[in-house]
Amino acid sequence: xxxxxxVVAGALDLLDAEGLxxxxxxxxxxxxxxxxxxxxxxxxxxxxxxxxxxxxxxEGVDGPLPPDLPWPDQLELLGERLHTALLSRRDGARLxxxxxxxxxxxxxxxxxxxxxxxxxxxxxERAWELTFAVFYFILGHTIEEQAQSRMPAGDxxxxxxxxxxxxxxxxxxxxxxxxxxxDPGERFSYGLRVFLAGVQQYAPEDAAGPSNAESS
Amino acid sequence: xxxxxxVVAGALDLLDAEGLxxxxxxxxxxxxxxxxxxxxxxxxxxxxxxxxxxxxxxEGVDGPLPPDLPWPDQLELLGERLHTALLSRRDGARLxxxxxxxxxxxxxxxxxxxxxxxxxxxxxERAWELTFAVFYFILGHTIEEQAQSRMPAGDxxxxxxxxxxxxxxxxxxxxxxxxxxxDPGERFSYGLRVFLAGVQQYAPEDAAGPSNAESS
DNA sequence: ACCTGAACACCGTTCAAGT
DNA sequence: ACCTGAACACCGTTCAAGT
Numbered sequence: 001x002x003x004x005x006x007v008v009a010g011a012l013d014l015l016d017a018e019g020l021x022x023x024x025x026x027x028x029x030x031x032x033x034x035x036x037x038x039x040x041x042x043x044x045x046x047x048x049x050x051x052x053x054x055x056x057x058x059e060g061v062d063g064p065l066p067p068d069l070p071w072p073d074q075l076e077l078l079g080e081r082l083h084t085a086l087l088s089r090r091d092g093a094r095l096x097x098x099x100x101x102x103x104x105x106x107x108x109x110x111x112x113x114x115x116x117x118x119x120x121x122x123x124x125e126r127a128w129e130l131t132f133a134v135f136y137f138i139l140g141h142t143i144e145e146q147a148q149s150r151m152p153a154g155d156x157x158x159x160x161x162x163x164x165x166x167x168x169x170x171x172x173x174x175x176x177x178x179x180x181x182x183d184p185g186e187r188f189s190y191g192l193r194v195f196l197a198g199v200q201q202y203a204p205e206d207a208a209g210p211s212n213a214e215s216s
Numbered sequence: 217x218x219x220x221x222x223v224v225a226g227a228l229d230l231l232d233a234e235g236l237x238x239x240x241x242x243x244x245x246x247x248x249x250x251x252x253x254x255x256x257x258x259x260x261x262x263x264x265x266x267x268x269x270x271x272x273x274x275e276g277v278d279g280p281l282p283p284d285l286p287w288p289d290q291l292e293l294l295g296e297r298l299h300t301a302l303l304s305r306r307d308g309a310r311l312x313x314x315x316x317x318x319x320x321x322x323x324x325x326x327x328x329x330x331x332x333x334x335x336x337x338x339x340x341e342r343a344w345e346l347t348f349a350v351f352y353f354i355l356g357h358t359i360e361e362q363a364q365s366r367m368p369a370g371d372x373x374x375x376x377x378x379x380x381x382x383x384x385x386x387x388x389x390x391x392x393x394x395x396x397x398x399d400p401g402e403r404f405s406y407g408l409r410v411f412l413a414g415v416q417q418y419a420p421e422d423a424a425g426p427s428n429a430e431s432s
Numbered sequence: 433a434c435c436t437g438a439a440c441a442c443c444g445t446t447c448a449a450g451t
Numbered sequence: 452a453c454c455t456g457a458a459c460a461c462c463g464t465t466c467a468a469g470t
Contacts, residue, residue: 114392118387133411139356172327240442
C-alpha cells in the first residue's frame with residue numbers, strides 16, 4: 001500500500017531523473033506501480049505534492065546553530081545550508097521557489113532566521129522582512145546555478161549576454177565571460193556575505209552601523 | 217497580417233487577463249483571431265514568445281540616470297524602476313524570472329547596473345555578480361508581492377506561516393502578522409536599501425567600508 | 433480504504449493543404 | 452509567405468466500478 005511519504009520520496013527521485021518540467025503525475029504513477037489517479041488519494045492535487053516535496057527538501061536545514069557564533073555568521077551558516085539543500089536535488093531551487101503553502105520544515109528554517117535577527121535587535125517585522133529578502137537572493141541565485149549546470153558549456157546565459165551586444169574590448173564583457181567559468185559556490189558565498197554586511201549595518205544594536213538604521 | 221510585435225502585445229494583454237498559468241497558445245490564437253498553429257510562423261515555440269514578452273516588459277527601465285547622483289542612489293533608482301516595470305503586468309516578475317534567453321532590454325538594464333558598479337570600483341566580475349544578486353532579490357520579492365495580491369486577504373503566505381506553529385504571544389508571530397498588512401512597496405524599498413548598504417560596504421573605493429572587501 | 437480503467441477537458445506542436 | 456484544419460502526443464483531474 002502506498003503511503004504519503006512513499007509518494008514524496010518517489011517524486012523526489014523522479015525529479016532527479018526527469019527534472020521539474022518532466023515530473024508528471026502519470027510518470028510518477030508508473031514509477032510507483034500505480035495508476036496516476038491513485039495519487040489523488042494522498043494529495044488533493046499536484047501543487048500539494050510539490051509543496052510536500054519542497055518541504056521535504058528543506059529537512060535538516062534547520063539544525064542547531066553554534067550559540068557562541070556571532071549572529072551574522074549564524075545567518076551565513078543557515079544560508080549556506082539552505083543553498084546546499086537546494087542543490088541536493090535537480091531543480092531543487094525552482095521546486096522550492098514555486099511553493100505555495102509552506103510546510104513545517106520551511107516554517108522552521110524561516111523562523112530560525114527571523115529569530116536570529118530579532119535577537120540581533122531588529123523589530124520582529126524587520127526580522128521577517130530581511131529573512132525573506134535573503135531567501136529570495138538565495139533562491140534566485142540557486143535557480144540560476146541549476147539552470148546553468150543543465151546547459152551546454154558554450155551556451156551559458158552569460159555567454160549569450162556577452163555575445164548579444166558587448167564589445168570585445170569592453171572590460172565588462174570580459175568580466176562577464178570570467179563569471180561564466182567562475183565557481184558558482186564561491187559566487188554565492190560572496191553575494192550572501194555582501195547582503196549580510198548590509199543587514200549587519202542596519203542592525204540597531206550594531207555600534208559600527210549608521211544611525212539611520214530605521215529612517216532614510 | 218500578424219506581426220511579431222502584435223503577437224507580443226496581444227500576449228501581454230492576455231497575461232493581464234488570464235495570468236501566466238492561463239496564458240495559452242490556443243487562447244492567444246483566439247485573442248488574435250488566428251489558429252494557434254499560426255503563431256509558430258513568428259516564434260519557434262512558446263518559450264521564445266515568453267522571452268520576447270519579458271524583454272518587452274523591461275522596456276524603459278534602462279533610461280538615463282542622473283549623472284550627479286551617487287552610485288548607490290543610481291542603483292536604488294534602477295532597482296525601483298525595475299520593480300515598477302515588473303508590477304506593471306500581472307505575473308510580470310514570474311514572467312521575467314522564467315526568461316531563458318535575455319533580450320536587448322534585459323541586456324541593457326543589466327549592463328547599466330554592472331557599469332555603475334564597475335565605475336564604483338568593483339572588478340568587472342564582481343560588478344556582474346552583484347548585479348545578478350540584486351536582481352534575484354528584486355525578482356523574488358516582486359514574485360511574492362504579485363502572488364500575495366492574487367490571494368484572498370485572510371489567506372496570505374504570512375498568515376499561514378503565523379498560523380502553522382507560532383505561539384500567539386510570541387513577538388515573532390505578531391511581527392509576521394504585521395508584515396502581512398504592511399505596504400509591500402515600502403518593504404521592497406527597505407530590503408533594497410539594506411542590500412545596497414552591503415554593496416556599498418564592499419566597494420573598494422568606499423573609505424567607510426572595511427578593509428576586507430575582497431578577502432574573507 | 434485504496435486502486436483500476438477509462439474518460440473529460442484541456443495542452444504545445446506539427447504539417448499537409450489551401451490562398 | 453501566411454494561415455487553416457486537423458491531427459499527434461501528451462497533460463491534470465475525476466469518478467464509477469472493483470477488491
